[in-house]
Amino acid sequence: MTSIDRADGYVAAATPAARDRRRRRRIDPVRLLSTVLPPVLILAVLLIGWEVAVNVTGVRPQVLPTPSRVLSEGWGQREAIEMHTKATLQVTLVGFAFSLLVAWVIAVVVDFSGWLRRGVMPLLVASQTIPIVAIAPLMIIWFGFGLMPKVLVVALATFFPIAVGLVEGFNKADREASNLLRSMGAGRFTEFRYVRLPSAMPSFFTALRISITYAVVGAIFAEYVGAEKGLGIYMSMQKNAFRTDLVLAAVVVSAVLSIALYLVTFLVERLVIPWSFKERKARHAD
Amino acid sequence: MPTEQEQVTAVPRIEVRDLAKQFAVRGGVREVVDNVSFDVAPGEFVSVIGPSGCGKSTMFNILAGLETPTSGEVRVDGRDAIGHREHFAYMPQKDLLFPWRTIAENAALGLEVQGVPRRKARAQARELFPAFGLAGFEDSHPFELSGGMRQRAALLRTVVQGREILLLDEPFGALDSLTRIEMQNWLQGVWSDHSWTAVLITHDIREAVYLSDRVIVLSARPTRVRLDVRIDLERPRDLAVTTSAEFAAYEQQLIEVLHDESRKAFAQQQEGLAS
Known part of the structure; x- marks a missing residue:
């Protein structure tokens, strides 16, 4: 050279x-x-x-069981717990998928229209002040004991951080980069596709990680209020039977579930935006 | 460089006539650009220098078609170019290479935006890599390149668009001085080979004299053309020319005017702070 x-x-x-x-x-x-x-x-x-x-x-095990008892009793009930876990996982995933869809639609629409941004954002914030404790039982009254009310509770608990993360991510795009794109002849949509969308991806994944930890909790909460199966209703039943050990066993399973989903987001991030990892690594190496 | 004869007969590539831009500010109107007029001939390399805070960037945005002037004309090859974005290829001070794209993909960005199929755009950009000293880095990511290489990639992205005029906004401003000199040297070389019409904004008088056929000095705000100097140094130039007496005379002439304007700009800023 x-x-x-x-x-x-x-x-x-x-x-x-x-x-x-x-x-x-x-x-x-x-x-x-x-x-x-x-x-x-x-x-x-x-x-x-x-x-x-x-x-x-x-202390009596009904009040506080030992960790070893939680594990052994939980293991003894593994078939029941597995069945309930699958139900909870289904609610979590369907609910979270719905939440992602809603968050993306809102964020993209808001990004294209300043008028809608001013109109919609306060409503979004207001939606987060709704106490889920109060709304979850109403959901059951409105939509029954099926999947629908639980999906809505999960979505309500998780869509907000994703939507906000996306809206702010889009805005993180360098203004000069937008100017550059415009000088190349790009319209608003092209600018969005080439600059704003990729710029938002790191914020999106950060938001995704925050909200996925709410997803399992949201699903369990929805089930707790009323369901045919799921870790939530399982906990509720075991509590009423004073089986503190089995309640805690279900808690352990839900924690493992949350951590697993959290780790999956890193995997997905690495697949979707490999450049982000490489860039971060390069910056740390300097 | 075109001869005197050609300059008289040829239509200028760029004609800027009585360009003015005002912004509404609290309690009145701020004149940022005030009756700026100049021409640029085809194949000419013109540098624009001015005190910081003068309306250079505004003027550039108007040329690039990103802003409209309050009054005045911009013509490219004799046709009205206000609000048109297709004549100028713009290179900002920041390289603005996207981390999610490889260097070849970044270089092809302008073509892709203009609707050239992705594969064809990238192939077209790749052809220029050797000339820009970037061969072998087509599939690297921007964060793997040095500042000088990134700037060259940004220039490649600008040039490959095949537009009539290059607008370079302090392209080397963020580089260390040694790299900057190498870049100027290199740009001088490729420019001699390609004869692009180019307008360069810079703060660096040495850079302006070394690279340009003409240097335009702008005044403090509101911006006017304070001085328009033709640089009659033989091309191709090499670094030795920068130590010649002629070169020093140009620098001297520009520095005096520029410092005069900088003092005014500084006084304006002080007033602005005081009020």
């Missing part, structure tokens, strides 16, 4: 070979361990402390 490249100095670090080296560093067992180990250790210490405290004080 020419003398210009040498003057840049940086070039050697950016050759494809260097990029491969950087890529290989990704699966580093030491780093993986250093991320996974601390939470596991802390959790283990907490659980052991709990186990010991219950055994020493002799």
Whole structure:
């Protein structure tokens, strides 16, 4: 190459070979361990402390069971819990899909119309002040015990962060980039497609992560109020039977479910916007 | 460079006549651009310098068709060009390469926006990579490139659109001085090969003299043309010319006028703060 490249100095670090080296560093067992180990250790210490405290004080299991009892009793009920978990997962996924659809439609419409933005945003904020505790039983009265009311509760609990994340993401697009696109002859739609939409993707995934943790909780809450099956109604029934251990076993399952869905968002993000990871990594390397 | 004869007969590529732009501000009207007139001949490289805060960027936006002037005319090849965006290829100060696109995809952006099929646009952009010192980086992402390379990729994205005129808004302003000199040197070389018509906004007098056929100095706000100097240095130029006596004389002439205007602009800003 020419003398210009040498003057840049940086070039050697950016050759494809260097990029491969950087890529290989990704699966580093030491780093993986250093991320996974601390939470596991802390959790283990907490659980052991709990186990010991219950055994020493002799609290009745109806009040507070030991973690080992929660696990063993939960394992004994695994078939029932599995059936209820599947129902909850279905409500969560259908509800969240519906929530995504609503959030995208609102965000895109609002992005194209300042008038609608001013009209719709306050309503969205107002929708978040509705206490779900009050609205969930009404949903059952209106829509029965089927999937519909639960999907609506999940959507109500999760669409807002996604919609706001998207609206703000679209606005994160560089104004000068919009000018550049306009100078190339782009109209509003082309500008949206080439600049605003991709610019919004990192914010979208951040919002997605926040709201997916609400999704499982929302589904369980909807089921708690009234359902034929699901972890929510299972918890409610076990509570009424003073089976605190089984309530907690269901809680553990729902936590695992939430964490799993949370991790899936990273996977999806990596598939949809691989550039974002590479960019972040490149910035950290500097 | 065209001879005297050609300049008299040929229609200028760009004619700017009595261009004025006012903005409504609290308690009145602010004149940002005031009766600016100049011509640019086909194949000419013209630099525009002025104190910071003068209406350069506004003027550029008007040329690019992004803003409309309050009054005055812009003509390209004799035809009215106000509000038209198809004549000028615009290169902003920031490289604005999109991280979600590879360098080749970024370079092809303008063509894609104009409706050229994606594959054809990218192939067309790829052809220019060697000339821009970017061969081998077609499939890299912008964050993997140095500042100088990113700026060259941005210029490639501008040039590949095949428009009549390049509008360069301080393209090297964010680079370190060594890289900037290399970039100027390189631009001078490719420009000699292609003879694009180009208008360059810069703060750097040395850069303006080194690259241009003509340098236009703008006044403090409201912007007028304060000085229009023809740079009669032989092309192709190399770095040695920057230490010649002629070069120094041009720099001296421009620096005096520019500093005079900068002082006025600074005084305006002080007034603005005081009021």
